[in-house]
Amino acid sequence: MTTAAYQSTLPANAGWLTRTEAWLDHKGKAAWIAAMVLGFIIFWPVGAALLAYMIWSKRMFGKGCNRTARTTSRHTAWSAMKPSGNSAFDAYKADTLQRLQNEQEAFEAFLERLREAKDKTEFDQFMEDREKRAAEMAKDTEAA
Numbered sequence: 001m002t003t004a005a006y007q008s009t010l011p012a013n014a015g016w017l018t019r020t021e022a023w024l025d026h027k028g029k030a031a032w033i034a035a036m037v038l039g040f041i042i043f044w045p046v047g048a049a050l051l052a053y054m055i056w057s058k059r060m061f062g063k064g065c066n067r068t069a070r071t072t073s074r075h076t077a078w079s080a081m082k083p084s085g086n087s088a089f090d091a092y093k094a095d096t097l098q099r100l101q102n103e104q105e106a107f108e109a110f111l112e113r114l115r116e117a118k119d120k121t122e123f124d125q126f127m128e129d130r131e132k133r134a135a136e137m138a139k140d141t142e143a144a
Helices: 003-008 016-027 029-042 044-056 068-081 087-143
Strands: none
Touching: 016 029, 029 044
């Protein structure tokens, strides 16, 4: 992968941290380790921060620093929101996204009604059991 190839996968407004991370990923795990060691030499909290980041992002124990899957998914999600230039496709995409959003809202409303119905059933069952116990206790106290 050339320098231009990994830079083209970054969004246009990527900051210097994102570009640095992409550059280190492009160079591999050895570059991350070298940056961490230099961080410890220059100012130990920088090295500790890099070590923590490498562990947190699983760069330390992964098979490599290849972030093509993450970059591709981020790039795909970002590019899905911008217009394609084809008005018919953009209209279809907008309609489909609106339909999916409506379906999601309807499904969430259905789940809420389902939870409410379940709660009501459980409460009604609790009240019935309570009434039975109260009736049995009243019968026991009359018998005694």
